[in-house]
Structure formats: C-alpha cells, structure tokens
Amino acid sequence: MSLLNDLSATATQRLADLESAVFGGPNPAGGNAKTVPVFYTGTADAIAYPGLAVLNGSAADTGATLATPVSGVDDGKQLLIIDGSGQAHEVTTAANVLVAGAAGAYLHALFNGDVGASILLVAVSGKWVVVASTGITLS
Numbered sequence: 001m002s003l004l005n006d007l008s009a010t011a012t013q014r015l016a017d018l019e020s021a022v023f024g025g026p027n028p029a030g031g032n033a034k035t036v037p038v039f040y041t042g043t044a045d046a047i048a049y050p051g052l053a054v055l056n057g058s059a060a061d062t063g064a065t066l067a068t069p070v071s072g073v074d075d076g077k078q079l080l081i082i083d084g085s086g087q088a089h090e091v092t093t094a095a096n097v098l099v100a101g102a103a104g105a106y107l108h109a110l111f112n113g114d115v116g117a118s119i120l121l122v123a124v125s126g127k128w129v130v131v132a133s134t135g136i137t138l139s
Contacts (some may be wrong), residue, residue, distance in 0.1 A: 039084070040064065047091065049123070050077035057112070060087040068094045069123030076123065081109070083117040083135070092120075093128060098138055100130040106138040 037052040044063030047053045055061045069077060083089055096105035098121075104125070106134040111117045117135025119130040130138070 004022070012116070022137070030126075040115070047079070049074075049079040049121075051079060053079065053081045054084040054089070055081065055089045056084040057087065058085065060113075061089045061091075063116065064089060064091045066091050066093045066128065068097050069126060069128060071126035072119075074123040075125065078123075078131075079121045079128075081119050083115055085110045086113055086115040088113040097128055098130060099124075099127045100138055103138070108139045109133075110133060110137040110139060127133075 005090060035052045037054045038048060038059060039054045039056045040047065041057040042063075043057060043059055043061055045055075045061055045065075047064055047066045049066070049069070055064065066079075069075070081091060091109040091111075093107060093109075095107050098106040100106065109119050112135040114135050119133040119136045120131045122131050123129075
C-alpha cells in the first residue's frame with residue numbers, strides 16, 4: 001500500500017490501495033460497487049463474511065453458523081443475511097456474540113420463514129452488532 005502523502009502513485013495503484021482498504025484486497029466484484037451474493041442451500045452452512053449471504057435451500061437451514069469476528073481485525077466488516085427461500089432458518093453464533101443495543105446479547109437469529117426476512121450485522125470489538133433486521137427473532 002502506498003503512503004498517503006505519496007503523490008506519485010499511479011491511478012492503478014490508488015485504486016488498488018482503495019480496494020485494499022475497503023475490501024481487504026482486490027474487489028471480488030471486478031471493480032464495480034455491487035456486492036456478489038453467496039447462496040447457501042444446505043441445512044448446516046458456515047456463513048462467510050463480509051458480504052451478502054442468501055439462505056436459499058429448499059429446507060430450513062437450521063444449522064447455519066457464523067464465526068465470531070476478531071476484535072481489531074474484523075471491525076467494520078458487514079454481513080447482510082437474507083432469506084431467499086421462505087424457510088424458518090436459524091443462524092447460530094457463539095454465546096452473547098449477537099448484540100442488539102439495550103436489548104442484550106444473543107446466540108441465535110431465527111428467521112420467520114418469509115422470503116426477504118433479513119439481518120444486517122457489523123463486526124465491532126469481537127461482536128456482531130445488529131444494525132437492522134426484519135422478520136428476525138433473537139434468542
């Protein structure tokens with residue numbers, strides 16, 4: 001990565017620096033701003049982050065897991081999980097890793113079975129902070 005005060009960097013290097021800062025490396029979408037969804041069709045998927053995860057199996061993904069973000073390394077990474085198949089999915093994290101403000105900390109995100117139910121998470125200090133959700137029950 002070039003230094004911020006290095007004004008001799010080429011446009012290509014500046015783009016590479018920006019992609020490294022935003023995406024942690026080259027943009028997997030090939031330089032455009034769209035997010036490439038990852039479709040999960042199993043019943044016990046390990047959800048990768050950051051990005052867009054679509055739970056799209058013909059049966060409920062009741063064994064989906066989400067790893068605990070690493071404090072100081074993953075801070076700021078975002079994950080949007082969407083129900084694409086209308087099943088009662090369940091995403092499980094380590095105990096007390098899902099944080100929803102004053103409401104507390106949780107282990108599970110339970111989807112209500114409606115297509116479009118979703119949860120937006122941001123990694124902060126080793127926790128997944130719930131920024132927004134619809135059709136989700138935390139337990």
